Amino acid sequence: MVRFLVLVALAAALLAAGCGGSNSSSGSGSGSNAPAGGRYPGGGVAAPDTGSTAPASGSKVQVTLQNITFTPGTVHAKVGQTIVWTNKDSINHNVTAMSGATFKSSDFGQGQTFSQKLTKAGTISYACTIHPGMTGKIVVTAA
Numbered sequence: 703m704v705r706f707l708v709l710v711a712l713a714a715a716l717l718a719a720g721c722g723g724s725n726s727s728s729g730s731g732s733g734s735n736a737p738a739g740g741r742y743p744g745g746g747v748a749a750p751d752t753g754s755t756a757p758a759s760g761s762k763v764q765v766t767l768q769n770i771t772f773t774p775g776t777v778h779a780k781v782g783q784t785i786v787w788t789n790k791d792s793i794n795h796n797v798t799a800m801s802g803a804t805f806k807s808s809d810f811g812q813g814q815t816f817s818q819k820l821t822k823a824g825t826i827s828y829a830c831t832i833h834p835g836m837t838g839k840i841v842v843t844a845a
Contacts (some may be wrong), residue, residue: 762786770793770836775839781844
């Protein structure tokens, strides 16, 4: 029983440490999209829904990467606005469009940012490809 608990603790520590990656400078360029049941292949669990924002009125929309989650999970923005992702975790992340757009950041560390200007209306699903289950969504409307 003790060995089992040690293995569980070790697995949890490795999961919390995330996958490696290299630091890079800031690049330029949210609810969970989990499958039914909230589980991913390989046993990952979906992050909790972190809410969504109302349509943004400034030129920039902020998304925070913290606790291996995009917050807010879903943002509403307009064509011409820029989404700025800021990593507040002590581990590296990236931002990769999965559908609705084409962009991919390099891995970036704590305090660094990645930005993407929105050029067309539609829904963009994105993820951190380092951390399974870390997903977000941008709903883009005409300006």
